[in-house]
Amino acid sequence: MYDFYGELLSEKQRIVVDCYYNDNFSLGEIAEKVNISRQGVYDSLKRAEELLREYDSKLKLMEKYKVNKELLKKAIENLKHYDGNKPDILDEVKEDLEQLLKQL
């Protein structure tokens, strides 16, 4: 979720989430790094998680991404296996891409 909505968090929240989830820092280590209390780091982390869930429940970018990615991967696979003998496959690819265009 951070990859999708991280930009909407404050700079402090981004640092805390990044250190905790990507760099595997402990709360104590982050507290020292950003110069706030361990409890402050914990609160900031919880608030950031809450915001990310809230943004996702509203924008649903992750769900959309997953659905569109699957459709596109299927179209690419179909194109790769097209050998000129099955024109139906190209029709299916076209339909999938038209569908993808609607839900981009």
Add this chain to the structure above:
Amino acid sequence: MYDFYGELLSEKQRIVVDCYYNDNFSLGEIAEKVNISRQGVYDSLKRAEELLREYDSKLKLMEKYKVNKELLKKAIENLKHYDGNKPDILDEVKEDLEQLLKQL
């Protein structure tokens, strides 16, 4: 921008933006409808516009949508004009779709 980020606005802001831009209501008509002052409607509208611009500057969903839509439309057009005699066209479509997959 409202189509992309409208969900992130408050319910009141959504009503005001929707009435003003989609239904072409005047500020006075909206004020009567939502039972706040004309100045309140104006402030709410300005704040909503500011928020939408802020969300767009951070998430850039509109820019991404435009770029991806062009790429996809190009791939669909190429597929439509493919007549079995130009295998290069299918390679180009595959490349465009692989590119699209990276930037979905």
